[in-house]
Amino acid sequence: MLILTRKLGEGITIDEKIRVVVLEIKGNQIRLGIEAPRETRVYRDEVYKRIMQENVDASQETPDQVKKVAKLWKKEDKGPESPNQGGEET
Amino acid sequence: MRIQTSRFGVVEVKESDTLFLIRGLLGFPSLKECGLLRPDEDAPFEWLLACDDPALSFPVADLRALLPGCHPNVHDQDLEELGAGGREDLEFKVLLRIPDGDPSHAIVNLKAPIVINIRNRRAKQVVLSDAKLSHHHPIFPQA
Numbered sequence: 380m381l382i383l384t385r386k387l388g389e390g391i392t393i394d395e396k397i398r399v400v401v402l403e404i405k406g407n408q409i410r411l412g413i414e415a416p417r418e419t420r421v422y423r424d425e426v427y428k429r430i431m432q433e434n435v436d437a438s439q440e441t442p443d444q445v446k447k448v449a450k451l452w453k454k455e456d457k458g459p460e461s462p463n464q465g466g467e468e469t
Numbered sequence: 470m471r472i473q474t475s476r477f478g479v480v481e482v483k484e485s486d487t488l489f490l491i492r493g494l495l496g497f498p499s500l501k502e503c504g505l506l507r508p509d510e511d512a513p514f515e516w517l518l519a520c521d522d523p524a525l526s527f528p529v530a531d532l533r534a535l536l537p538g539c540h541p542n543v544h545d546q547d548l549e550e551l552g553a554g555g556r557e558d559l560e561f562k563v564l565l566r567i568p569d570g571d572p573s574h575a576i577v578n579l580k581a582p583i584v585i586n587i588r589n590r591r592a593k594q595v596v597l598s599d600a601k602l603s604h605h606h607p608i609f610p611q612a
Contacts, residue, residue, distance in 0.1 A: 417546050418550065420492075427495065430578070430581045433581065434494050434496045434527070434594075437527045437529075438525060440565065442516070445516075445565065446509070448565070448572040449508075449514050451573060452512050452513070452609075453511055455609060
């Protein structure tokens with residue numbers, strides 16, 4: 380990892396397209412300003428990691444499990460008020 | 470299009486059910502060409518199948534069918550990136566999970582839907598800033 384020391388108001392430029400500036404230092408919090416091309420995706424680490432983990436978890440599900448969800452959904456969706464409610468699937 | 474999968478064997482997917490994830494999914498950057506398989510026409514659950522990796526697939530739900538009142542607010546730059554003229558061109562799929570293997574606990578990730586431009590089948594997973602949207606939205610009312 381490249382480590383740089385910056386003061387308030389100073390910044391770094393990445394790849395000539397992305398600029399990160401230290402805007403404010405307050406206790407153990409630092410506010411960063413990020414200028415990047417529109418297509419650059421910038422996430423807080425914890426947001427990125429969380430969604431990545433959700434995706435990984437989803438990829439572990441099995442067709443059998445999803446089938447059970449579908450069955451339950453059809454049962455709930457075609458609730459008692461539905462005119463064409465069918466009998467229980469056999 | 471034929472897709473080889475480990476879960477469903479060889480699957481034939483119509484052109485209209487393919488999509489191109491311009492940036493992959495978060496954590497799966499190389500997942501680009503995909504097909505959607507709906508094993509049960511009477512339920513809004515589908516499988517997103519990777520064309521290049523038989524082992525990789527994700528259960529998703531069609532948001533409009535699942536939650537008809539939910540219209541996520543997509544940024545203009547996402548529209549632009551998908552080549553979409555307007556929000557009417559968009560369709561949303563949300564990733565499905567079944568915690569503890571209990572179908573009544575099934576949840577969808579409303580925070581990070583896959584947005585599809587139905588006109589050109591370009592798609593991307595977006596992260597929505599709306600704080601009301603949950604990573605773990607329960608499909609069934611919880612007792």
